[in-house]
Amino acid sequence: MKRLFYFFLFVCVAVIANAQAKYVFYFIGDGMGVNQVNGTEMYRAEIQKGRIGVEPLLFTQFPVGTMATTFSATNSVTDSSAAGTALSTGEKTYNGSIGMDDQKNPLQTVAEKAKKAGKRVGVTTSVSVDHATPAAFYAHQPDRNMYYEIATDLPKAGFDFYAGAGFLKPTTTYDKKEAPSIFPMFEEAGYTIARGYNDYKAKAAAAGKMILIQEEGADTGSLPYAIDSKEGDLTLAQITESAIDFLTKGKNKGFFLMVEGGKIDWACHGNDAATVFHEVADMDNAIKVAYEFYKKHPKETLIVVTADHETGGIALGTGKYALNLKALENQKASAEVLSKKISDLRKAKNNHVAWEDIKNLLSEEMGFWSVLPITWAQEKKLRDEYEKSFVRNKVEFAESMYAKTEPMAAKAKEVMDQIAMVGWTSGGHSAGYVPVFAIGAGSDLFIGKMDNTEIPKRIAKAGGYK
Numbered sequence: 001m002k003r004l005f006y007f008f009l010f011v012c013v014a015v016i017a018n019a020q021a022k023y024v025f026y027f028i029g030d031g032m033g034v035n036q037v038n039g040t041e042m043y044r045a046e047i048q049k050g051r052i053g054v055e056p057l058l059f060t061q062f063p064v065g066t067m068a069t070t071f072s073a074t075n076s077v078t079d080s081s082a083a084g085t086a087l088s089t090g091e092k093t094y095n096g097s098i099g100m101d102d103q104k105n106p107l108q109t110v111a112e113k114a115k116k117a118g119k120r121v122g123v124t125t126s127v128s129v130d131h132a133t134p135a136a137f138y139a140h141q142p143d144r145n146m147y148y149e150i151a152t153d154l155p156k157a158g159f160d161f162y163a164g165a166g167f168l169k170p171t172t173t174y175d176k177k178e179a180p181s182i183f184p185m186f187e188e189a190g191y192t193i194a195r196g197y198n199d200y201k202a203k204a205a206a207a208g209k210m211i212l213i214q215e216e217g218a219d220t221g222s223l224p225y226a227i228d229s230k231e232g233d234l235t236l237a238q239i240t241e242s243a244i245d246f247l248t249k250g251k252n253k254g255f256f257l258m259v260e261g262g263k264i265d266w267a268c269h270g271n272d273a274a275t276v277f278h279e280v281a282d283m284d285n286a287i288k289v290a291y292e293f294y295k296k297h298p299k300e301t302l303i304v305v306t307a308d309h310e311t312g313g314i315a316l317g318t319g320k321y322a323l324n325l326k327a328l329e330n331q332k333a334s335a336e337v338l339s340k341k342i343s344d345l346r347k348a349k350n351n352h353v354a355w356e357d358i359k360n361l362l363s364e365e366m367g368f369w370s371v372l373p374i375t376w377a378q379e380k381k382l383r384d385e386y387e388k389s390f391v392r393n394k395v396e397f398a399e400s401m402y403a404k405t406e407p408m409a410a411k412a413k414e415v416m417d418q419i420a421m422v423g424w425t426s427g428g429h430s431a432g433y434v435p436v437f438a439i440g441a442g443s444d445l446f447i448g449k450m451d452n453t454e455i456p457k458r459i460a461k462a463g464g465y466k
Helices: 002-018 034-049 080-087 108-115 132-138 148-158 183-190 195-205 235-248 264-271 273-294 325-330 335-348 357-367 376-391 408-418 454-463
Strands: 022-028 064-069 119-124 159-165 193-196 207-215 255-261 301-306 435-441
Touching: 022 064, 022 207, 022 454, 034 273, 034 325, 064 325, 080 108, 080 132, 080 325, 108 132, 108 148, 108 255, 108 454, 119 132, 119 235, 132 148, 132 255, 132 408, 148 183, 159 454, 183 193, 193 255, 195 235, 195 325, 235 255, 235 273, 255 301, 264 273, 273 301, 273 325, 273 408, 273 435, 325 408, 335 357, 335 408, 335 435, 357 376, 357 408, 376 408
Parallel strands: 022 255, 022 301, 119 159, 119 255, 159 207, 193 207
Antiparallel strands: 064 435, 301 435
16 A cells, blocks of 8 residues: 555656646856855754754755856857846857847746747846846846946847846946836836835736835845845745735736845855855745745645856855854845945044944944954954055955955955855856756656756757747
8 A cells, every 4th residue: 555655746747847847946056156056055053953964945945956057159168148138048158148149139038938838937036127137038238238228228128027126227228328218118118116015016907017126215236135134134935925926917828937035145255155155045945935836736836946157156164164154143234235334433433443332333343352252363364454455554355256345344354254264266156066956846857967958958848939
């Protein structure tokens, strides 16, 4: 009898895995390599359970787990636009391209295929809607920095739901000329603009098509880092919830939804380990929203989770055969927010900042001295930077891809990495494998190592998009 039960269980799982997906979720963690995921789970084990090991994220428990290569057509190490294009179209292209091949011809995306197949389509992100990864699903431009031109492609694609922080260049073309605002263009194309989660809830019922961005006055470039998020801030989980709500209202034809955790990459560019692990967990929270939907429609729903590339070359261990990730829980904010607090302190004290002022701030924000013991060498690193930037007033901001950081904040981050025993090889991308996880209808298609170009092809097959 037991053998018969397991046989029927196997048959049921096989039927679900091979069924056509009416609902497709495509999660992309920008910059999220294997170690970003593993590090997050090990960090969770240390802070939540007080033990060495892993405390699994939801998506790593999906029945299908594998890895993918990420190189572009022109570079062993891809950028986000070429990787986004590979993940959206199934074709390699040059670094910098948005939805175009290496001859600058437009490529059809899996989102466009889904729309042609009669599905509702959503493209969402935690950064700007015109950023590389989301843009690669709806736009066709030769350069990822053509933000205005990318935005003008949004209504041409005609997708049903877009969401993110905002738009980077709503009135300025790539060649820096003033141009008509993109927002009236969106409204003329039938889009309702919702600014914030509450505004979405107020406008969704009457809207035919929707663009959800942050409230007026908020950062148009990105949502706050999860580690910095406050009550009332728009979150990736809320965006995912709103997308599901909008794409299933009225006559339900099924949907394709891409959700990007865009700031994993930003934190990795800044070599900010604590912020990285919070961002990965934040994307997992958005995946939990999709998973709750999946549980209601298990035979019709496919969830795929992957990344466009790895960023930073993060190393879990710096030679001591140990990790101290628990130390990272003492970091109260991202390096960017710490940088602002140091700048505010500088202004408040009219640049006459005492060493004790810095020690008090780093004790409060990073746990140095008060909770985490600091070695003589580590204190010297911090003290030397204090002498340079506060006594001699030689302030050289540390620059990463997406941030300029007060030098003292940068040194504090280095000290925290030393304590946690986390290393980095660069502030850029690497060619490391990225993870691929899947569950639901068609998930059997994702078994085995693959190239990133295979992922959208297999999604199209699972969804029945021609």
